[in-house]
Each structure stands twice: as structure tokens, then as C-alpha cells.
Amino acid sequence: METQGLHIETTPREGDPIVRAGQPDPCTIVLFGATGDLAQRKLFPALFELAREKLLPESFAVVAFSRSSHDNDAFRAQVKKGLEEFARTQPLDEATWKRFSSRLECIAGAYDDPASYQRLSAHLEDVSKRHGTQGNQLYYLATPASTFPKLIHGLAGAGLLPRQEQAGAKQWRRLVIEKPFGHDLETARELNRELATVLDEKQIFRIDHYLGKETVQNILVFRFANSIFEPLWNRDHIDHVEISALEKIDVEDRGQFYDETGVIRDIVQNHLLQVLALCAMEAPTSFGAEDIRDEKSKVFRALRSLEGPDVASHVVVGQYEGFRDTKGVAKDSRTPTFVAMKLNVDNWRWQGVPFYLRAGKSLSKRVTEVSIHFKTVPFCLFGTSDTCQRLQPNVLRLRIQPQEGIGLSIETKVPGEDVNLAGVNMDFSYAETFDKPVPEAYERLLLDCMRGNATLFARKDSVEQAWAYITPILQALDSGKGGEVQPYKPGSTGPTAARELLARDGRHWTVFP
Numbered sequence: 198m199e200t201q202g203l204h205i206e207t208t209p210r211e212g213d214p215i216v217r218a219g220q221p222d223p224c225t226i227v228l229f230g231a232t233g234d235l236a237q238r239k240l241f242p243a244l245f246e247l248a249r250e251k252l253l254p255e256s257f258a259v260v261a262f263s264r265s266s267h268d269n270d271a272f273r274a275q276v277k278k279g280l281e282e283f284a285r286t287q288p289l290d291e292a293t294w295k296r297f298s299s300r301l302e303c304i305a306g307a308y309d310d311p312a313s314y315q316r317l318s319a320h321l322e323d324v325s326k327r328h329g330t331q332g333n334q335l336y337y338l339a340t341p342a343s344t345f346p347k348l349i350h351g352l353a354g355a356g357l358l359p360r361q362e363q364a365g366a367k368q369w370r371r372l373v374i375e376k377p378f379g380h381d382l383e384t385a386r387e388l389n390r391e392l393a394t395v396l397d398e399k400q401i402f403r404i405d406h407y408l409g410k411e412t413v414q415n416i417l418v419f420r421f422a423n424s425i426f427e428p429l430w431n432r433d434h435i436d437h438v439e440i441s442a443l444e445k446i447d448v449e450d451r452g453q454f455y456d457e458t459g460v461i462r463d464i465v466q467n468h469l470l471q472v473l474a475l476c477a478m479e480a481p482t483s484f485g486a487e488d489i490r491d492e493k494s495k496v497f498r499a500l501r502s503l504e505g506p507d508v509a510s511h512v513v514v515g516q517y518e519g520f521r522d523t524k525g526v527a528k529d530s531r532t533p534t535f536v537a538m539k540l541n542v543d544n545w546r547w548q549g550v551p552f553y554l555r556a557g558k559s560l561s562k563r564v565t566e567v568s569i570h571f572k573t574v575p576f577c578l579f580g581t582s583d584t585c586q587r588l589q590p591n592v593l594r595l596r597i598q599p600q601e602g603i604g605l606s607i608e609t610k611v612p613g614e615d616v617n618l619a620g621v622n623m624d625f626s627y628a629e630t631f632d633k634p635v636p637e638a639y640e641r642l643l644l645d646c647m648r649g650n651a652t653l654f655a656r657k658d659s660v661e662q663a664w665a666y667i668t669p670i671l672q673a674l675d676s677g678k679g680g681e682v683q684p685y686k687p688g689s690t691g692p693t694a695a696r697e698l699l700a701r702d703g704r705h706w707t708v709f710p
């Protein structure tokens with residue numbers, strides 16, 4: 198398309214990326230929790246896919262530190278079984294598996310035994326020589342949060358976690374830590390303090406896998422690579438914002454973990470607040486990690502706190518029927534498996550614009566999306582009150598999953614003599630536009646750890662700020678002041694009280710209205 202001498206391309210431009218991702222460094226990944234659910238379902242499939250696409254460094258190895266002793270062959274067989282079920286590309290590419298499996302090793306040890314870490318240290322030196330990984334080590338803690346302090350001190354005690362700033366250190370050592378990062382503000386602070394006794398902040402990668410999702414990364418590109426939305430992105434034009442992460446699956450076999458955690462700690466404190474921050478933040482000075490993280494941190498600081506009786510009027514919690522019969526769940530559990538809440542961001546841009554968040558399990562379908570609801574037109578020109586009542590405000594929907602894409606609803610005239618209006622949708626779909634699959638979040642995040650790029654990881658301050666916002670809500674709910682846990686039917690749209698939360702403000706949810 199030519200417009201006044203300006204060539205505008207309207208098809209996807211492949212070619213030179215704007216920000217080059219950079220080559221991952223040679224390294225050994227030292228994996229704790231290699232036989233767990235996360236490793237089987239997400240980490241090994243992500244590493245395997247990277248191997249298949251030849252994106253892993255040439256010099257690369259994985260060493261699993263395991264409490265149950267395995268020999269390498271048994272360990273590899275177990276990884277292969279998981280890949281056959283969970284790898285993104287099926288059937289498994291045998292040539293890739295041959296290459297990949299030759300880099301997998303395991304070593305047995307106990308988390309609280311200094312001698313085990315000494316053995317690990319000697320083993321890693323040997324691996325580094327055999328695989329040419331140059332002494333770079335990425336420690337990945339895919340274990341329950343209660344093990345983190347033991348592991349950190351065990352590794353540090355064996356000299357495996359020197360500070361980056363240590364003079365003459367040519368190799369890098371990084372630590373990847375999975376959520377939940379603490380159980381509340383105090384425990385998160387304590388964990389941050391423990392980490393700081395051993396490592397510099399830039400060596401710590403706190404994973405929030407939502408940040409690695411292609412569609413979540415696209416929020417920033419959408420906002421800051423298109424000039425038409427930014428002038429509208431504020432209280433003058435936006436009525437409210439809805440962020441929903443609704444799941445069809447129930448807690449499956451994670452009953453005990455989930456009963457201790459609940460939906461607010463599992464999804465809101467991390468994933469949804471991170472997405473909210475990307476939607477609400479100011480333009481960063483650059484696309485660099487610290488500039489982006491600085492802006493997100495300002496959003497967390499601007500969240501209006503919810504405490505005591507305010508919690509009951511702003512938060513609805515629910516629990517699906519049958520949750521208490523799950524293995525590992527207390528018979529009288531009050532743990533919420535569903536939450537809907539109204540948040541306010543107290544700053545110039547967002548004053549008076551509510552953000553409604555919702556997350557839950559065992560619902561009728563899986564949808565994660567952000568919808569930005571624009572204001573209604575100031576005056577209706579179209580005659581009858583019936584037509585005017587049907588006039589809908591524009592809604593921009595950022596579909597995070599499934600059917601990844603972006604839709605904008607607009608009003609149009611229905612062809613014909615009369616003035617009749619209909620809402621239609623302008624739509625961009627990743628699957629239709631790009632001739633390649635959307636990568637899994639962990640693929641991107643693992644590569645970023647190997648590159649030392651922390652942009653998509655949560656920084657110490659924002660983790661604590663998110664907990665500072667969430668902890669009083671959890672306390673009010675625990676003490677019973679935050680309202681009752683509402684039961685809902687599995688496979689439903691959640692408790693009716695969630696609908697009432699918006700109805701009170703004269704609004705309704707876009708997903709599950």
C-alpha cells in the first residue's frame with residue numbers, strides 16, 4: 198500500500214528482528230525436581246523443542262540432582278516417557294532425542310547433606326570438561342518452596358553459587374526460582390533476604406511463566422509499536438478493564454499444594470498482577486529489562502490497598518463442589534478455587550477506571566484474555582431509543598489463550614434502507630497470520646536465562662509489592678471478614694456473586710457475561 202510516498206506493508210514482515218534475542222551461552226542446567234510434574238510437563242518438553250529447533254547452545258548439558266537414586270539410563274527413559282506425552286511436536290523426532298539424551302545425566306543426593314553438594318560440585322566440573330560448558334551453571338529449582346532455603350545454602354556452602362561480582366569470575370552462575378515465591382509478604386521478604394545473602398539480584402531469575410507467553414509479550418509491542426492506541430489508553434477514553442484467566446481443568450492431582458495455596462496465590466499474586474502491570478504501565482524509557490521493570494513496579498505501588506471490610510465489597514471467592522473430596526484437601530477447606538475482584542490504580546492515567554480480575558478452576562471453558570472497554574459515545578445520533586440502547590462501546594480483546602490474537606469490536610450499519618446498527622469484529626489471529634506455531638512460554642524463558650536477559654522475570658521489589666497488595670486481602674478472607682466462600686458447580690461459569698460484583702457497577706463480564 199502506498200500513501201503519500203510512504204510504503205506501508207500490511208503483511209507480516211519477516212526479516213531482521215527489532216530486538217535480537219542473542220545467542221544463549223554454553224551452560225549446564227542443574228535441575229532440582231527433575232522427576233516432578235513441572236519438569237515432566239513443561240521443562241523437558243521446552244528443552245526438547247529448543248533442541249529440535251537447534252536453539253540450544255552447542256555446548257550444553259542437563260544434570261538432574263535427585264533424591265531418589267537413578268542411573269542415567271533409567272533417568273533418560275523416564276524423561277522420554279514424559280516427552281512422548283507432553284512434547285509440543287509429536288511424534289518425537291528420534292534424531293533430536295539421540296542428541297538431546299546424550300546431554301542428560303543425573304546424580305543422587307540429599308538436599309540437606311553437604312557431602313552431596315560436594316559430589317555435585319565435582320560432577321559439574323567433570324561435565325563442564327566433557328561437554329565444553331565453560332563452567333556456566335544455571336540452577337533451576339523446580340521443587341516445593343519449602344526446599345528453597347536448604348538448596349540455596351547447600352549450593353552456596355559447596356562454593357557453587359559465587360557472587361557474580363567476585364573478582365576474576367569468568368563463568369556465570371544463575372538461579373532460577375519457580376513460584377510460589379513465598380506464601381505472603383513476610384515469607385517473600387524472608388526468601389529475598391536469604392537469596393541476597395548468597396547472590397546478586399542480577400543472578401536471580403524469578404519465573405512467572407505468563408511473562409514468557411508470546412501473547413503477553415505482545416501487550417507491550419501492541420501498546421508501544423502502534424501510535425493510535427496510546428492516546429486513548431487512559432481514563433478519558435477507557436471505561437474499565439477486565440482480565441480473566443479461566444480454566445476448565447480442576448486441581449487434578451495437586452490437591453495438597455492447591456489447598457495450601459488457593460487461586461489468589463496461585464494466579465492473581467503473580468500472573469494476573471503481572472498482566473495488569475503490562476496493561477497499565479507508562480511507556481518505559483527503553484525496551485531494556487530495568488526500564489520495563491521500573492515502570493511495572495510503579496503500577497504495583499499505585500494499587501489502592503484493600504483491607505478489612507473493603508475486601509468483602511471488592512472480592513468474591515468461590516470453591517467448586519467436589520474440591521473437598523480431592524486427595525490432599527481438608528474436608529472443611531475454605532480455600533478458594535475461584536476469585537473475582539475489583540482493583541483501582543491510583544495514578545493520573547487510571548483514576549476512576551476499575552480493573553476487574555477473575556480466575557478460577559473447573560469452569561465451563563478455558564479462556565485467558567484482557568479486554569479493554571472504551572467509553573460509550575457522548576451523544577447518540579441514531580434516532581430511536583431502541584437503536585441507541587443497542588449501541589455498544591468498543592471493546593479491544595487481547596486473547597492470551599486459546600485462539601491467540603486481538604479483536605476490536607466496532608459498530609456498523611447493517612446494509613439496507615433503515616439505519617440499523619450491528620456490532621462487528623476486526624480480528625487478528627496468530628494462527629491465521631503467521632505460518633508458525635506460537636512457542637511455549639518455557640522455551641523463551643529458558644533461553645532468556647541462558648542469555649542472562651531478565652526482562653521477562655519478576656524483580657525483587659515487584660514481587661514484594663504484589664505481596665504487599667495481596668496479603669491484607671488474604672488476611673481478611675482468612676479471618677472471615679472478607680466474605681464467605683461461594684460454592685459453584687464444576688463446569689459452570691463460577692459463582693453468581695461474581696456477576697453481581699460487576700452488575701453493581703452497571704457492567705457485565707465479557708467472558709461468561
Ligand code: BG6
Nearest residue numbers: 376406442444463464468565598
Ligand atoms: C500455574 C498454576 O502457574 O499456571 C496452575 O500453578 C495453572 O494452577 C497454570 O493451571 C495455568 O497456566 P496456563 O499457561 O495453562 O494458563
